[in-house]
Amino acid sequence: MRYARISPALPPVSTISLGSWNTFSRCTPAELQALLARAFDRGVNLLDIGYYWDKPDTEEAVAAALGALGVSRDRYLVAQKLWLWDYPQESFRGQLGRSLIKLGHDHVDVVMVSRPAAGIALEAMCGEVVALVEAGMARAWGVTNFSAEQAHAALALCDAKGWPRPAMLQMQYNVMRRGVVEGADHAALFASGAIGLCAAHTLEGGILAGHLDRDRVDPPAFAEGTRPIERNIARDSGGIREEIRARQPRLAALAARLGATPAQLALAFVLEHPALSTALIGVTRVDQLDENIDAAQFVPRLDEVREELAALAIAGVGHPKLFNPHNDI
Numbered sequence: 243m244r245y246a247r248i249s250p251a252l253p254p255v256s257t258i259s260l261g262s263w264n265t266f267s268r269c270t271p272a273e274l275q276a277l278l279a280r281a282f283d284r285g286v287n288l289l290d291i292g293y294y295w296d297k298p299d300t301e302e303a304v305a306a307a308l309g310a311l312g313v314s315r316d317r318y319l320v321a322q323k324l325w326l327w328d329y330p331q332e333s334f335r336g337q338l339g340r341s342l343i344k345l346g347h348d349h350v351d352v353v354m355v356s357r358p359a360a361g362i363a364l365e366a367m368c369g370e371v372v373a374l375v376e377a378g379m380a381r382a383w384g385v386t387n388f389s390a391e392q393a394h395a396a397l398a399l400c401d402a403k404g405w406p407r408p409a410m411l412q413m414q415y416n417v418m419r420r421g422v423v424e425g426a427d428h429a430a431l432f433a434s435g436a437i438g439l440c441a442a443h444t445l446e447g448g449i450l451a452g453h454l455d456r457d458r459v460d461p462p463a464f465a466e467g468t469r470p471i472e473r474n475i476a477r478d479s480g481g482i483r484e485e486i487r488a489r490q491p492r493l494a495a496l497a498a499r500l501g502a503t504p505a506q507l508a509l510a511f512v513l514e515h516p517a518l519s520t521a522l523i524g525v526t527r528v529d530q531l532d533e534n535i536d537a538a539q540f541v542p543r544l545d546e547v548r549e550e551l552a553a554l555a556i557a558g559v560g561h562p563k564l565f566n567p568h569n570d571i
């Protein structure tokens with residue numbers, strides 16, 4: 243396992259880390275314990291956790307598994323999401339405090355705050371997040387789905403005010419969904435070295451690994467009882483998902499040429515990003531975890547399939563729309 247330093251306040255983080263949305267909640271307690279135990283054994287030290295609108299018991303499931311394993315708190319780091327669904331009516335302190343109670347922890351390691359909607363003052367919002375760090379409820383902070391302009395503005399604010407800089411920027415990024423991260427604005431941001439990339443949705447929710455039937459179920463349909471096939475996945479920003487499904491067999495064929503699985507080739511691509519802080523993987527089984535961690539061995543072989551991989555990138559990727567399950571538009 244490789245590690246990246248993302249903040250002076252934290253030990254280096256594993257470049258592969260575990261997401262939890264629609265994965266941990268689909269495991270039995272015994273399966274989740276086995277998954278976490280194996281992840282720690284393989285050197286994963288970061289868990290990306292959150293309160294999820296369609297899987298609201300995830301934090302409790304993580305807390306129970308960690309408790310049953312008896313893992314000491316300094317063995318792992320927690321990245322905790324902060325949503326703006328009820329912000330500013332609900333304070334970040336209130337939101338994080340609730341999650342800490344559910345986790346049974348007195349702090350998280352990184353709070354990851356979502357992109358603000360128009361009309362929310364960036365300075366006040368970032369100031370509230372930094373206050374959580376100053377209060378010891380989090381050791382560092384990061385940002386999710388920020389535009390490059392918002393990320394630059396947040397970094398400039400930190401420098402002007404003497405605040406700790408955000409430790410990483412989480413963005414959806416995979417071998418077919420590259421456009422935003424590799425677009426001029428984000429590419430320049432990451433190339434500047436000012437902030438690292440936390441890559442999410444690295445297998446397009448599993449589609450790249452061959453789960454071709456799964457798709458997004460939005461909150462209104464979910465509320466009316468529609469359930470996703472296998473699991474829910476992120477919204478399809480830019481409307482490229484059908485094309486992703488159509489090109490998945492090409493990814494699988496390329497992977498076979500290297501003796502890799504499609505998941506491994508897709509992850510090797512992400513692991514090669516020069517500004518990578520960590521790549522989130524969503525897994526429900528120990529064998530998937532092992533397979534995905536072993537993807538690192540294919541990074542040095544990407545040159546063998548470079549041209550074909552480039553041809554898998556799909557044009558038209560959109561920046562993720564603002565998400566609020568209370569007001570889904």
Ligand SMILES: NC(=O)c1ccc[n+]([C@@H]2O[C@H](COP(=O)([O-])OP(=O)(O)OC[C@H]3O[C@@H](n4cnc5c(N)ncnc54)[C@H](OP(=O)(O)O)[C@@H]3O)[C@@H](O)[C@H]2O)c1
Binds near residue numbers: 386473562
């Ligand atoms: N910032 C954003 O906009 C954004 C968007 C999406 C996700 N995220 C974050 O990123 C984290 C990970 O996202 P994600 O769950 O969408 O991750 P993902 O890695 O794209 O997809 C995970 C799914 O792929 C399948 N999978 C994984 N390894 C496999 C393998 N080796 N073989 C076959 N199938 C495999 C699993 O399916 P099964 O579970 O059915 O086995 C798993 O549920 C989430 O927890 C979330 O917090 C952020």
